Amino acid sequence: MNKLTREFYNRDTLDVAKELLGKHLIIIEGNKSSTSKIVETEGYIGSIDKAAHSYQNKRTPRTEVMFGPPGYAYVYLIYGMYYCLNIVTEAAGESAAVLIRAVEPISGVEEMSIRRYKKTIDQLNRKEISNLTSGPGKLCMALGINKSHNGMDMCGDSIYLTYGSDEEHEIVTSKRINIDYAEEAVDYPWRFYIKDNPFVSK
DNA sequence: GTATGGATTGTC
DNA sequence: ACAATCCATACT
Numbered sequence: 001m002n003k004l005t006r007e008f009y010n011r012d013t014l015d016v017a018k019e020l021l022g023k024h025l026i027i028i029e030g031n032k033s034s035t036s037k038i039v040e041t042e043g044y045i046g047s048i049d050k051a052a053h054s055y056q057n058k059r060t061p062r063t064e065v066m067f068g069p070p071g072y073a074y075v076y077l078i079y080g081m082y083y084c085l086n087i088v089t090e091a092a093g094e095s096a097a098v099l100i101r102a103v104e105p106i107s108g109v110e111e112m113s114i115r116r117y118k119k120t121i122d123q124l125n126r127k128e129i130s131n132l133t134s135g136p137g138k139l140c141m142a143l144g145i146n147k148s149h150n151g152m153d154m155c156g157d158s159i160y161l162t163y164g165s166d167e168e169h170e171i172v173t174s175k176r177i178n179i180d181y182a183e184e185a186v187d188y189p190w191r192f193y194i195k196d197n198p199f200v201s202k
Numbered sequence: 203g204t205a206t207g208g209a210t211t212g213t214c
Numbered sequence: 215a216c217a218a219t220c221c222a223t224a225c226t
Contacts, residue, residue: 042209051209053222062222080220082210099209137210178209201210204226214216 001162006155009070013089013096017043018192020087020098021171024106024164027143028157034108034143036133037164038100040193040200042176044086046095049190051182054095065151066095073159075140075150082137085145087154101177101191103133104199105142112142135201170195177201 004023009016020038027034046054046066053076054063065074066088074086074097086097105112112132113121121129133139140146154160176191193200 044209053209060223076209077221079208079210079218081218084209086209101209131211135210176209181208204224206222206224208220208222211218212216213218 001164003155004071004161004163006069006071009087009089009154010091011089013043013045013098014190016087016089017041017098017190018171020100020161021192021194022164022167022169024162025100025103025143025159026162027108027145027159029144032108032111034111035106036103036139036143037106038102038161039104039197040100040102041191042099042101043089043190044097044099045190049182049188050185051176051179051188052095057095059095063095066097068092068151071153071155073149073152073154075145075147077147078137083140083146084136085140085143085149099136100139101136102193102197102199102201103139103143104197105133111144115144116142130198132199134199169197 020041023038025036044052046052046057054066069092070088072088085100088097090096133142172195173189174191
């Protein structure tokens with residue numbers, strides 16, 4: 001399957017956020033791999049967005065990767081417990097990224113189940129299955145994404161995206177989640193998800 | 203050095 | 215409704 005190239009990410013952040021829906025996220029580690037379908041995203045645009053870590057192009061050790069070239073991973077720890085995965089967008093010098101808020105498991109699901117619940121997939125109940133990857137922290141746990149992935153090239157060979165299947169999907173647009181502090185930016189319609197997909201965050 | 207709070211989740 | 219849990223950031 002064709003990989004998304006760096007040029008895909010070198011564009012308007014909200015266009016990238018919308019178009020990432022339905023794409024497949026591939027992670028290779030050793031002889032194992034996982035595939036999941038992106039079903040929910042949010043755009044963050046440092047130059048104008050009070051919800052972004054890099055608001056007003058604030059450059060710190062943490063936000064540095066967002067100022068670099070597009071197609072790299074920005075991974076940060078939230079609430080002292082969970083990691084969140086973003087893909088850097090727009091040209092180097094801009095500080096913008098797309099937060100991957102939810103994915104649908106496709107392959108390597110046994111590993112996801114173990115990482116998330118220390119149980120095999122057949123031991124999971126209905127609720128646990130629907131909670132495998134239905135949130136930004138959940139999907140990082142399931143996919144084994146951590147601080148070591150920060151700054152990784154997502155156009156390389158160990159973590160990358162493909163065009164996936166060409167299934168139709170309807171895109172829903174909404175306000176972003178859990179950014180109550182962001183004043184006027186709380187109302188920006190920069191969250192996108194696939195309508196009726198069961199793995200969209202709750 | 204100290205203080206503050208968060209792009210979340212699971213449980214109560 | 216709220217605790218868990220800790221690091222990045224801002225301030226002294």
